[in-house]
Amino acid sequence: MEQVRVNLELLKAFEEGLDTRFPEASPIPAKVLGYGEISTVLELGQGPDRELAFKRMPMFRSVDEAEAYEKLYREYIDTLEEDVGIRVVPGSLARFSDEIHGRNLVYIAQRRLPAASIGQNAIHRLSDDDIRRLVIAVLRECDRLFSFNRANRGTIELGLDGQISNWAIAGFDEGQTRLPEEIQLLYIDTSTPLLRRNGQEQLNTELFLRSAPSFLVWILRALFLEDVVTR
Numbered sequence: 001m002e003q004v005r006v007n008l009e010l011l012k013a014f015e016e017g018l019d020t021r022f023p024e025a026s027p028i029p030a031k032v033l034g035y036g037e038i039s040t041v042l043e044l045g046q047g048p049d050r051e052l053a054f055k056r057m058p059m060f061r062s063v064d065e066a067e068a069y070e071k072l073y074r075e076y077i078d079t080l081e082e083d084v085g086i087r088v089v090p091g092s093l094a095r096f097s098d099e100i101h102g103r104n105l106v107y108i109a110q111r112r113l114p115a116a117s118i119g120q121n122a123i124h125r126l127s128d129d130d131i132r133r134l135v136i137a138v139l140r141e142c143d144r145l146f147s148f149n150r151a152n153r154g155t156i157e158l159g160l161d162g163q164i165s166n167w168a169i170a171g172f173d174e175g176q177t178r179l180p181e182e183i184q185l186l187y188i189d190t191s192t193p194l195l196r197r198n199g200q201e202q203l204n205t206e207l208f209l210r211s212a213p214s215f216l217v218w219i220l221r222a223l224f225l226e227d228v229v230t231r
Helices: 008-016 047-051 063-084 128-151 205-209 214-223 225-230
Strands: 030-035 040-044 052-060 091-098 103-111 156-159 167-169 185-187 194-197
Touching: 008 040, 008 091, 008 103, 040 047, 047 052, 052 063, 063 091, 063 103, 063 128, 063 156, 063 194, 128 156, 128 167, 128 185
Parallel strands: none
Antiparallel strands: 030 040, 040 052, 052 103, 091 103, 156 194, 167 185
């Protein structure tokens, strides 16, 4: 994966003064760009820092948990790009401990892309024919993954969330209304590194539950977690 420079001091300073209820009111203001299942996507800082989207992942209860996630994340990205052939948005992972609040933090920083290039936005400005081409391009990327998993079943298999909002069209900017002749896609949703080795899930799936209300955790674990991760 192409790396981006991460301002670690900015992230540490942001955490020291973070108001988790009203992040925009923190000493270093944050703009919430979106929410995922286990992360919040933020815009932080000024200048070059605002060219990145920061996925904040605060659910790690120990340094060991955060280190294990980082190792898995890097293996997942390397396998996805080098062995499967799916390109991901340029980014980097930053990990540190916030000793003041007793938190173990992981941030995934990704280069911010034009909003128009994200799949669910692009389909509103494309013709029906181009929408079909875009959907077919996404399915071809997914087929790369299916083919890899068939060839490596029982040894190493990957998962991804293939919905159209998790793909960006490389080089597609504001004002464009037609797809290029050759469509190149970038995968965005890298924060859930689904990887099975010898049939065993490597991601600690309990991480998915830590953002849920405590009274729902046992229900989600018993009825939904395994099914969702498997799909």
